[in-house]
Amino acid sequence: MTNVYPSRLTSEAQMLPRLDPVVHGDWSERSPLTRQQAEQFDRDGFLMLEDVFSPEEVAYPQKQATALLSSPKGLNPETIITEPGSDEIRSIFEIHAQSSVIERLAADARLAGVAQFLLNDRVYIHQSRLNYKPGFEGKEFYWHSDFETWHVEDGMPRMRALSMSVLLAENTPDNGPLMLMPGSHRVFLTCIGKTPEDHYRTSLKKQEYGVPDRHSLTELAQRHGIVAPTGKPGTVVIFDCNTMHGSNGNITPFPRANAFFVYNAVSNRLQAPFGAEKPRLSFVAARGEPKPLEPRPGQLMEDALV
Ligand code: 6CS
Ligand code: FE
Numbered sequence: 044m045t046n047v048y049p050s051r052l053t054s055e056a057q058m059l060p061r062l063d064p065v066v067h068g069d070w071s072e073r074s075p076l077t078r079q080q081a082e083q084f085d086r087d088g089f090l091m092l093e094d095v096f097s098p099e100e101v102a103y104p105q106k107q108a109t110a111l112l113s114s115p116k117g118l119n120p121e122t123i124i125t126e127p128g129s130d131e132i133r134s135i136f137e138i139h140a141q142s143s144v145i146e147r148l149a150a151d152a153r154l155a156g157v158a159q160f161l162l163n164d165r166v167y168i169h170q171s172r173l174n175y176k177p178g179f180e181g182k183e184f185y186w187h188s189d190f191e192t193w194h195v196e197d198g199m200p201r202m203r204a205l206s207m208s209v210l211l212a213e214n215t216p217d218n219g220p221l222m223l224m225p226g227s228h229r230v231f232l233t234c235i236g237k238t239p240e241d242h243y244r245t246s247l248k249k250q251e252y253g254v255p256d257r258h259s260l261t262e263l264a265q266r267h268g269i270v271a272p273t274g275k276p277g278t279v280v281i282f283d284c285n286t287m288h289g290s291n292g293n294i295t296p297f298p299r300a301n302a303f304f305v306y307n308a309v310s311n312r313l314q315a316p317f318g319a320e321k322p323r324l325s326f327v328a329a330r331g332e333p334k335p336l337e338p339r340p341g342q343l344m345e346d347a348l349v
Contacts, residue, residue, distance in 0.1 A: 044200055044314050046317045047062055047201075048062075048190075048191075048231050048234060048317070049233065049234075049317070049318075050191050050192050050194065050195050050203075050231070050233040050234050050317075050318060051195055051233070051234050051235065051236055051237060051238055052233075052236060052318065052319045053123070053233065053235070055235070056232060056233055056234065056235055056255065056256045056258070056259045057232075057233045058230040058231070058232055058259065059230065059231040059232075059233060060229075060230065060231070060232075061202060061228065061229050061230060061231055061239060061285065062201075062202075063201050063202035063203060065084065065088065065202075065228060065229075065283055066081050066085045066161055067154035067161065067164070067308070068160045068161060068162070069161050069163075074160050075152075075153075075156050075157045075160050075239065076090075076140070076157060076160065076161075077168060078302050079159055080092075081160075081161075084161065084281065084283070085222075086225075086226065087223060087225040087226060088223070088226060088227060088229070088282060088285070088286035089223050089225065089269075089272070089280060089281060089282035089283065089286050089288075090280075090281045090282075091272040091278065091280050091281075091316030092276065092278065092279045092281065093274055093275075093277075093278050093279060094277055094278070094330050094345060095153050095154075095209075095277055095278065095279045096153070096186050096209070096276075096277035096279075097271045097277060098276065098277065098279070099344060100208075100277065100343035100344055101211065101276045101277040101343075103144050103148075103343055103344055104144055104145060104148050104189075104299075104302055104343075105211050105276060106140050107144040107145060108173050108175070108300055108302070111135060111141065111142065111173065112132055112175060113136075115135065117141075118135060118141055119137065119141065119326065122135055122136040122137045122138070122326045123135055123136075124136065124247045124248060125155050125248070126177070126180050126181065126182050126248070127182055127248045127249050128182075128200055128214075129174070130179045131175075131180040131181075132175055132177070133174070133175065133176075133177075133181070133247075133248065134172045134173060134174050134175070134228040134247065135172060135173045135175035136171070136172045136247075136326045136327055137170075137171060137172075137325075137326040137327075138169065138171050138173045138302070139168050139171040139304065140171075141197070145171070145173070145302060145341065146207065147339065148302060148304075148343065149168055149171060149302075149304045149336070150336050150337065150338065150339045151338070151339055151343060152338035152339055152340045153279075154207050154209070154214075154304060154306075154338075155306065155336045155337075155338040155339075156278065156338040157207075157281065158207070158306035159206075159207060159338065161205060161281075162203050162205065162306065162307075162308040162311075163202070163308075164203070164308035164309055164310050164311075165308075165309045165335035165336070166306040166307060166308060166309065166335065166336055167306070167307060167309060167329065167333035167334050167335050167336060168304060168305065168306065168307075168329060168336070169193070169197075169204060169305040169306070169307035169313075169328060169329055170190055170303075170304075170305040170327055170328060170329070171197070171302070171303065171304050171305070172302075172303045173211075173300065173301075173302055173303075174299075174300065174301050174302075174303060175299075175300050176218070176219050176290070176293045176298060176299035176300065176301075177293065177298050178218070178293060178295055178296040178297050178298050179293070179294060179296065180293075180297075181218075181219055181292055181293030181298070181299060182249070182292050183219070183247070183289065183290060183291050183292045183304070184250070184288075184289050185250055185254050185289050186249060186254065186255055186260050186287055186288070186289040187254055187255065187287070187288070187289065188227075188255070188284075188285050188286070188287055188288075189206060189284050189285070189288075189305070190202055190204070190284040190285040191202075191231070191232070191233075191234055191285075192246070192250075193284065193305075193328065194297065194311060194317050194318075195234075195238060195316060195317050195318035195319060196238060196242060196243070196316055196318070196319045196322070196323050196328075197235075197313050197316060197322060197323055197327075197328035198313040198314040198315050198316045198317060198322055199284075199307065199311060199313055199328075200311055200313075200314055201307040201311055202228075202231075202283070202284055202285050203284075203285055203307070203310070203311040204284040204305060204306060204307040204308065204311060205274065205281060205282065205284055205305070205306055206284070206303055206304065206305050206306075207279055207280070207281050207303070207304050207306065208221060208280040208281075208282075208301045208302070208303050209277075209301060209302040209303075209304075210274055210275065210276050210277065210279070210280070210300075210301055211274065211276055211279075211300040211301055211302055212276060212298050212300040212301075213273075213274075213275055213297065213301055214272070214273045214274055214278070214301070215273055215295075215297070215299075216271060216273055217295050217299050218293045218295045218298070218299040219290050219291045219292055219293035219299050220271045220272065220273050220290060221271065221272065221280060221282075221288055221289075221290050221301075222269050222270070222271045222288060222289055222290055222291070223270055223271075223272070223282060223286050223287070223288045224263050224264060224267040224268065224270075224286070224287040224288070225267050225268060225270055225286075226266070226267045227263050227267050227285075227286055227287035228268075228283040228284075228285040228286040229289075230261050230263075231285060232255050232263070232287070234254060234255060234256075235256060238318055238319040240320065240322075242319070243323045243324070243327055245281045247284050247327070255287070256314045260287070261317075263287055267287075271275060284305075299322065306336075307329075309331070309333045309335050311333075312333050313328060313329075313330050314342070
């Protein structure tokens with residue numbers, strides 16, 4: 044397959060044009076977003092939706108996240124990533140496959156249905172994670188484009204995927220909220236440096252490769268600015284696979300817990316990596332025949348405890 048987004052191949056960073064739509068579907072009265080929301084996502088590369096889940100509903104994934112944090116023993120150990128320099132849990136990957144509550148959340152029509160519209164295809168979970176960003180210890184996620192990693196290391200062919208962050212704790216300006224550069228999704232910023240063997244063993248703790256150069260980041264930040272959507276539990280932040288983003292460390296006592304789901308179009312299933320010897324393991328990138336989601340209507344609590 045032709046590599047239309049070559050990265051980590053040159054000694055100089057390049058800003059290549061985006062060759063894929065952002066909103067792949069045509070808006071209609073039946074769309075799950077308003078026309079204005081669809082246009083905003085297309086323009087900015089992200090969209091914040093408040094009060095998607097009520098406090099009563101979000102209590103289920105909140106309780107599950109707390110329970111898993113205090114006793115992760117039943118989880119697949121390779122999916123548990125600790126913070127650099129401490130034993131504090133930073134993330135739990137493939138969480139939709141290890142918790143029926145989180146599986147139901149990921150399939151909720153208010154998430155998967157919106158992803159189907161924006162990607163104009165049936166969707167499956169490419170990656171899921173609980174990010175805890177614990178108080179005092181939560182370290183940063185340096186600036187990056189998810190797609191650059193998913194293309195180079197996982198073999199995701201085109202920009203037809205998006206992430207949804209479901210806030211499980213109050214995301215304030217102080218406790219390391221997601222920061223995004225609005226409009227940055229329209230260029231593909233290539234990275235410098237060859238991908239090390241088994242890069243994920245370090246990159247999920249602290250990413251050193253597939254990170255953009257400072258000159259390019261400065262240019263993007265000057266061009267687009269930086270915004271940090273904040274909100275209460277039950278808020279959802281949707282961001283395009285190529286929107287430049289990161290988050291600061293958390294030195295407040297208050298955790299910044301989120302559930303992240305990456306929805307990929309079934310037609311955009313992973314091929315061989317475009318810039319690594321071998322693909323990453325399936326707990327960070329679902330491989331093989333995609334399992335399309337059936338968007339689940341109704342309240343979260345009805346069958347969250349099945
Ligand atoms: O490498 C990855 O796939 C993960 N790393 C980051 C910092 N964001 C995307 C994704 O969760
Ligand atoms: Fe990311």
